[in-house]
Amino acid sequence: MATKRIERRLRPTSRAIGLVVVGVLLGAAAVVFGRGELLALGGFLVVLPLVAYVLRLIWRPRLEAERTIYPTTLAVGDRMRVVTEVRNRSWIALEPSSYLDLLPGAEPSSVGGVLPAIGSRINRNEDKRRRRVAYGVDSMRRGVHEVGPLFFDNMDGLGLTRRVLKIGEATEVEVWPRVVDLPAMSVPSGKSGGEVEAGVAQSGDSDDVLTRDYRRGDPLRRIHWRATAHAGELRVRQEEHHAEDTSVVILDTSGAPEVEEPKAPMTIIDLMNEQAGPMTAVDAEFELAVSLAASVLARFHRFGYETELFETHAALDGDAESTRTPSEEALEGVMRRLMLTQPDAERREACAEVVDDISRVARTPVVYVHRHLSGDGLAAIRSLSSVASPALALIVSDEPVPPATLTSFTEAGWNVAVYSPTRARPFSPVLELEATA
Template sequence: MATRRIERRLRPTSRAIGLVVVGVLLAAAAVVFGRGELLALGGFLVALPLVAFVLRLIWRPRLEAVRTIYPTTLAVGDRMRVVTEVRNRSLIALEPSSYLDLLPGAEPSSIGGVLPAIGSRLNRNEDKRRRRVAYGVDSMRRGVHEVGPLFFDNADGLGLTRRVLKIGEATEVEVWPRVAELPAMSVPSGKSGGEVEAGVAQSGDSDDVLTRDYRRGDPLRRIHWRATAHAGELRVRQEEHHAEDTSVVILDTSGTAAAEEPKAPLTLVDLMNEQAAPAHAIDAEFELAVSLAASVLARFHRFGYETELFETHAGLDGDTESTRTPSEEALESVMRRLMLTQPDSTAGERREACAEVVDDISRVARTPVVYVHRNLAGDGLTAIRSLSAMAAPALALIVSAKPVPRATLTSFTDAGWNVAVYSPARAKPFTPLLELEATA
């Protein structure tokens, strides 16, 4: 259904319309009763809104905005700081106005407010010719978003006319999936292949450890200060493993079981954004599944594994290519892929590619395989379960807001999978509801 957008052009307020109506009635009464003072008063009431409207048409405020955002790349749940400086370049001052910085997914209370009057460019006081809008948000959704433009709901001093002013341009920000520490996930150290390139902290003590260069995202508690002082750059403790070790993560991108995805409630941001697509409610299960996949990849990468991400469904172009990240590189590319990935639609636009995924993984030596499961069923799920024969270990993370049937759990454990169940309905969604060991 088409949304009625907020009018932005200059328009009279209900007060102005009321004055015109009263003025016309007074003029009519003056003619009937022959009272000249009523005619003068009626003419004044009619002329006042008209003059105000014409003057506002002639003198339009000229504002410019400079926006600073930190950071421009963040994860779901991180706090983003936005500071916008607004300057008045016109000859007339701007009355106090309510503002809204367009930011989908944020609460209007955190991105809107009332800005004091801004002096004209003739004002000698620099501080009165500019105002600052600053706020922080931590409710950004996964994906690529645009912050801005800034909107002002501006009315004249008498409240007879109002217009919505669009100030500045949009700034793009990237919101990556949330990465959390997953408890009790077993990661083997590997038994074959050449050792990963790592430095040994020769401190002269008996507690020599393997170290490597510091990477963005490494916790400060893992910094090895003696090795850092010796090397002249930050070094962190490196768990011993082997460079040829590869870890595989498979994300279930099958569509939701619901017949129709519910629409999100209409917000003020939706009304202001005339180019917005129809809003959809967040698929909490899929968002948690993506975050689990990102968290597992980050954990493997922290241990020095080469990581590889597969999805159970091909892209819209039919591509089934995985995203491989060597241990010495950052996870930027795979995080961007997870930032943009979406579940298959009810129309089945994405082709199921489980057989191709299994074929690709089967060419790799025994390796840790983590499968994040949601709604996949049938032959595709059977193919994925068969990977336990070539995995060491095989771990299935099942995401469901509802109780998982016992048959589903046993189908994994009997096939040789360790199982952990997660629910987005919990206060701590990254803590498993249930953990089961493989029985095969």
């Protein structure tokens, strides 16, 4: 197990080893100079660490931990509260000890500290027999993580022996991608000049009825006359949503270009894992792309749309699959998929299959979150503008986007918004362009 790398048996400290060395030297000096007091002192210094070691072997601390985590399902940036109650079931008290809770990605200072002495089970004061470890973290990374177990670095009162104790078991938590309220969808206007009005319902001023643009074939009985008079164009009620009210989000999961990947600093928590080397740094571009995809899905879903998520790459032995969420169901399934998805250059490109699936749907909003896709795959995705209403491309890049790339989208009929993870406000677009085709 990974935690075996940090959990250690009882061992002497450098102080104990130093006392033994000094004791041996004093014994040798006593023989050379014939001084009995040196021999007695040397013997005491040698025996003391041995006695401490034997006693600590016999009396091993028995600790129990009960951990409470809230919430166990959260999003990136949310704060998670962890409270662990430690009880001493041993007949002897536990000396003050430093502790560390295993939590990948967290700073040791936020999940570690020093716990006061814990009284033995014969102590009548219940508060003395238990201690509480509590902390909050808001730096959890996307994915499935384990909180715990709790580790104690325990040293005896004389500082001659020490052991690392593992207390309790790990608790699993899920960290979903961050979802933000994108202002005006953070993309350029749709065909009506408003906030993606071709695909997302708007609220009428009269009685808060959700409305949208009139589409050919809509029954006249669904026209909302007050909203129509206010907008100056036909608006229909969006009170009922049908199967054709589908929105599509495509996430670019192509691998980053071959560059030397930076390494994140190694912390004491990383040493508890089985990996021998440093952790890989967070791919800020991809994390922002995933959050944008999740935010767009959440926004469409909030307006009553059936949502469908595609990825540009699929497993080598499988077809490109979508995650479809009806408007009346929660987004739990698609959020769990986004929680686990990772860019992988070895995955098979499935853009042609994605385009074929989407082309079978009636004109619908299509949002494409673009990173590094190129070649025929990118050309296939751009061709979706002919069936999208509207076609929205969110380009994520920490470098300036070449003008040729922007032009290739706008000339193909895509509205474009550019985002950068290096900005102070990464969810605000750096640049917005409207389609020219």
